[in-house]
Every structure is written in structure tokens, then in C-alpha cells.
Amino acid sequence: MSIVVQLLLAMCLDAVAGEPKWIWQRVPHPAVLMGRIVGHLDAALNRTIARRAAGVLALIMMVYGAAAIGWLVSQFGAVVTILVAAILLAQRSLVEHVQAVADGLRLSDDAGREAVRMIVSRDVSDAPPDAIARAGLESLxxxxxxxxxxxxFWFLIGGLxxxxxxxxxxxxxxxxxxxxxxHEAFxxxxxxxxxxxxxxxARLTALLLASVGGWPSWRRIKADAALHRSPNAGWPEAAMAHALNFALAGPRSYHGTVTPFAWVNADGKHDLGPADIDAGIRLVWKAWGAAAALLIMIGGLIWLT
Known part of the structure; x- marks a missing residue:
């Protein structure tokens, strides 16, 4: 079974099944295990001297360890590979978490804040409804x-x-x-x-969102993506903002301090609410469908050649 078919099946399995709680209530999720490994390396290697060198060593250990485990698991065959890949994808769980923000806002501001706290690190204790919706959309x-x-993408490039x-x-x-x-050095x-x-x-994600969102100006997406503090996260946010004509990012609070981040698509709609989160979720599902269609095309070309 080709890597393209395996990926397509894993994406579909994740989209349908998501994260069954009855499984992860009994055994730790692989992402939880990865977090424990990072935590142990942080505790063991992050000392007061040579922290950057220790961080490089920790990264090498994580990369080689993850690659070795991925290779070992893949030796059990395509079915196991597909199941593990589906577990490590997050389309369904992402949509469910963001949908909970919209559903919470429809009940009350406090319910919306409680839901968005599950997916963002910013301070939302006093956030108004539009800021809650914006945080959910940016996370989405x-x-x-x-x-x-x-x-x-990396499964397609390097398998499990x-x-x-x-x-x-x-x-x-x-x-x-x-x-x-x-952690700055480590x-x-x-x-x-x-x-x-x-x-x-990140740029492929922006392209997928733009392709199903009416093809907004790529020049404007690129310009707004450059405003983000991350070299990558701004791309999907800018693409969604322009595809839906929403204003995203902007000032926000971390640990009681307001940080004056620039607006993305500043001329877009600012008064966001649960219906706008619904629109963002629909856009993401369309982009997921575009990615699946692209995989089918790639698989077809490989089969023909």
C-alpha cells in the first residue's frame, strides 16, 4: 500500500473517529508520552551552565528516538501505521474543541471563556465575546x-x-x-x-485555506503573515482572516499584561461571534477536503506512471 493511500486513509479515520475518550482514559495518548519525554529531558539536562548545548543534545535525542520508534512501529504493517498516523493527526479533535467555544458563547460569555481556555494560553478572564471568538479562530x-x-506533510515525506x-x-x-x-537557551x-x-x-496551509476561500490576495496574506511574531503561524491566520474577511490577532493579554500585537486584516470584521467561528470551521473542513483531493490526484498520477 502506497504512502499516499496510507495517509489518505489515516486522514479519513481521524476525521471520522477523532479522539475516542474511552481509549485515552485507559492508556496515555502518544502526545502525552512525548510530553513526558520532553519533561524528563528538561529536568535532567536543563542545568545552569551550557544550557543551549544541552538543548541541542536533548533535541538530537528526541529526533533520533522518535524516528527509531516510528520505524519500529511501521514494521508491523500498513494497518498499524495508518492507525498510529490517524492518532497523531488532529482534524476532528481540533474542530470539536473550537466548536465548543462557539457553543459556549451561545450559552454565556463565561461558558465561552471556559471553552477557549482549553485551547489558548492567553488571559481570557475578562475577554469580551468578540475576543473569545477571535482567540478560537486563531487557534483553529x-x-x-x-x-x-x-x-x-511529514508523513508523506518520511512515513511514520x-x-x-x-x-x-x-x-x-x-x-x-x-x-x-x-527555557530561552535550553x-x-x-x-x-x-x-x-x-x-x-504553514505556507501550504495558507494556500489550501485561500483556495477554498475565494482566492483572496496572496500579496495581502503574505504582508499580514509577516506581522506575526512567528515566522509560520501568521500564514494560516492571515489566510483565514482574508478568506472570511475577519480581523484577527490584535492586542491581547498574557499574565495580566496587554501585548499590542498588530491586527491581521485590520479592515475586516471585528465584531466576531459564534456564527463566525462556525464559518471558520466550515472553511477548515473545505481546506481538509482540498488536501484530501490533492492526495487523490497525487496517488492517481503515481498509479498512472
């Missing part, structure tokens, strides 16, 4: 890139070892890739490698 766009398209390496590095970046006194290598692994997938 960014995580569609690094939770669906990027792992699918490629997917495992990407997920391990992405997990490390989410845990230690911050400019804090403890997490530097993981953060930079995560940027590298996401460079192509």
Missing part, C-alpha cells in the same frame, strides 16, 4: 497547520518516522520553546527546528 487556523497539514519526528519536535516547542529565563534548538519543519506546511 494555527492548529490546522501544525496539527493536521504539517504532520500529514517523519511524522513521529515532527510531532516530537512540535511537542518540545510547545513545552520548552519559550523565551523565559529557564529550548532554542527545539524552537528553531520546529520553525524549520513548519516552514513549508
Amino acid at each position: 487556523a494555527e492548529n490546522f497547520g501544525d496539527g493536521v497539514i504539517a504532520p500529514a 518516522p517523519g511524522l513521529m519526528v515532527y510531532k516530537m519536535v512540535n511537542t518540545a516547542d510547545s513545552m520548552i520553546g519559550y523565551r523565559t529565563p529557564r 529550548g532554542w534548538a527545539a524552537a528553531r527546528f520546529d520553525d524549520l519543519l513548519n516552514w513549508i506546511p
